Amino acid sequence: MSVARKIPATVVTGFLGAGKTTLIRHLMEQANGRRIALVINEFGDLGMDREILTGCGVQGCDGEETNIVELANGCICCTVADEFLPTMEKLVMGANPPDAIVIETSGLALPKPLVKAFQWPEIRSRVTVDGVVTVVDAHAVAGGRFADDPDAVQAQREADAALDHDNPLEEVFEDQLACADMVILNKADLLDEAGMDVLEQDLRARLRPGVKLVPAAFGKVEPAVLLGLDAAAEDDLDVRPSHHDTEDDHDHDDFDSFVVEFGPVDDLDAFEARLHAAIAGHDILRVKGFLDVPGKAARHLVQAVGPRIDRWYDRPWKPEEHRRSHLVVIGLHGLDEAAVAEAIRSGLTAPAA
Numbered sequence: 001m002s003v004a005r006k007i008p009a010t011v012v013t014g015f016l017g018a019g020k021t022t023l024i025r026h027l028m029e030q031a032n033g034r035r036i037a038l039v040i041n042e043f044g045d046l047g048m049d050r051e052i053l054t055g056c057g058v059q060g061c062d063g064e065e066t067n068i069v070e071l072a073n074g075c076i077c078c079t080v081a082d083e084f085l086p087t088m089e090k091l092v093m094g095a096n097p098p099d100a101i102v103i104e105t106s107g108l109a110l111p112k113p114l115v116k117a118f119q120w121p122e123i124r125s126r127v128t129v130d131g132v133v134t135v136v137d138a139h140a141v142a143g144g145r146f147a148d149d150p151d152a153v154q155a156q157r158e159a160d161a162a163l164d165h166d167n168p169l170e171e172v173f174e175d176q177l178a179c180a181d182m183v184i185l186n187k188a189d190l191l192d193e194a195g196m197d198v199l200e201q202d203l204r205a206r207l208r209p210g211v212k213l214v215p216a217a218f219g220k221v222e223p224a225v226l227l228g229l230d231a232a233a234e235d236d237l238d239v240r241p242s243h244h245d246t247e248d249d250h251d252h253d254d255f256d257s258f259v260v261e262f263g264p265v266d267d268l269d270a271f272e273a274r275l276h277a278a279i280a281g282h283d284i285l286r287v288k289g290f291l292d293v294p295g296k297a298a299r300h301l302v303q304a305v306g307p308r309i310d311r312w313y314d315r316p317w318k319p320e321e322h323r324r325s326h327l328v329v330i331g332l333h334g335l336d337e338a339a340v341a342e343a344i345r346s347g348l349t350a351p352a353a
């Protein structure tokens with residue numbers, strides 16, 4: 001009956017590639033027997049985050065013991081009623097409900113409509129939003145990724161007075177900050193102290209009063225810091241402004257996503273150079289996926305956030321698994337799929353049937 005007995009749900013939000021999956025993986029490693037159910041939603045729909053999470057080899061996130069639910073059909077903030085609510089009901093009304101729930105939203109989701117779903121009577125009586133945790137790529141934000149070039153904006157305005165300037169990246173980012181109960185300044189390893197200080201000051205002005213900023217590298221934040229915020233975010237949505245408030249519907253037409261498939265990759269350095277060139281030559285925001293490297297027992301994970309590419313062998317291919325190379329590419333609307341695919345694939349064979 002008491003509020004304390006509701007299951008706490010933590011909403012982890014943050015722009016594409018900020019480090020949400022990395023943070024959650026760290027949290028699962030530290031779960032210490034606590035049964036945490038994960039609800040994962042992705043833009044680009046390939047179950048990639050599940051793959052990355054379960055590929056880490058850590059007990060507790062091997063996919064067997066962990067309760068991972070994927071919402072692959074579109075963006076969580078737009079499909080709450082169709083997919084999210086039934087999923088939550090099933091999770092919390094089952095015979096063995098979890099101790100806590102962590103929801104990873106897609107990097108393009110506006111968190112407020114999701115938090116609003118917790119006001120539904122069936123959910124509200126059993127679950128509370130413990131906190132909205134927004135993961136920020138400190139390095140990218142400090143580098144001006146979400147800031148417009150003021151001269152370019154001015155020129156655009158002058159060219160067309162009727163144009164309502166909207167930067168879709170900025171809009172998503174602003175919403176994710178405005179809804180936060182805690183902000184993780186991730187990728188602190190890529191920024192010096194002075195840079196972090198400037199960023200903190202800049203972000204503080206865009207947050208609600210009292211919201212904590214926590215610097216982190218590779219999402220290493222104590223579970224005790226992340227969980228137990230006790231914010232009951234569903235109760236004070238009015239103070240969390242969103243672009244969604246003024247729009248009838250939020251769609252993701254501003255962004256495009258597709259999958260590029262190809263055959264085995266022998267020369268990883270040459271591949272990386274091609275990927276760099278493809279990212280530099282097109283408006284690509286995010287790339288993630290796996291490569292089949294001949295002669296290697298493990299699959300090769302590729303992660304690109306803006307111009308930065310990380311890659312490593314994450315886990316052995318399973319005997320029953322079809323070794324294949326495929327990447328999810330996400331970018332601003334208008335991305336030339338054929339040209340990007342050609343740039344990435346050039347010199348490689350077609351995928352095996």
Ligand SMILES: Nc1nc2c(ncn2[C@@H]2O[C@H](COP(=O)(O)OP(=O)(O)OP(=O)(O)O)[C@@H](O)[C@H]2O)c(=O)[nH]1
Pocket residue numbers: 014015016017018019020021022023049106107186187188189190216217218219286288303304305310
């Ligand atoms: N240098 C550095 N890299 C990081 C850090 N945290 C995450 N990364 C890398 O950033 C890339 C993206 O991390 P993810 O955890 O997949 O990001 P995400 O927010 O889940 O990405 P989406 O699901 O696509 O929105 C990966 O290559 C990570 O290894 C960090 O603190 N420092």
